[in-house]
Amino acid sequence: MKYVSKGEKTLVYCPYRSQVDSIYGALPTEYKIKIRRYHSKIHDAERKITERDYSCTFLIHIYPPAALL
Numbered sequence: 001m002k003y004v005s006k007g008e009k010t011l012v013y014c015p016y017r018s019q020v021d022s023i024y025g026a027l028p029t030e031y032k033i034k035i036r037r038y039h040s041k042i043h044d045a046e047r048k049i050t051e052r053d054y055s056c057t058f059l060i061h062i063y064p065p066a067a068l069l
Helices: 002-006 017-026 044-053
Strands: 010-013 035-037 060-063
Touching (some): 017 035, 035 044
Parallel strands (some): 035 060
16 A cells, blocks of 8 residues: 555556455555556446556556456
C-alpha cells in the first residue's frame, strides 16, 4: 500500500487471474479508487475504465502476465 500512499504508478504481475481477483477483492474500498485490475475475464465496462485510466500516474494495475501479450 506504500505505492498508493506515495501516488506512484505501479504494475503488479500475477501468474493467475484468480490471484488478480483475490488481491483486488482483499483491498479496502478506499484503495479501489486508485487501483485497477486487468485480465481477460473482466467485463467490457471495467476493462475500458482500466484502459482509460492507465495513463493516470496514481494507479496500480494488477495483471496476469498473459494479459500483456
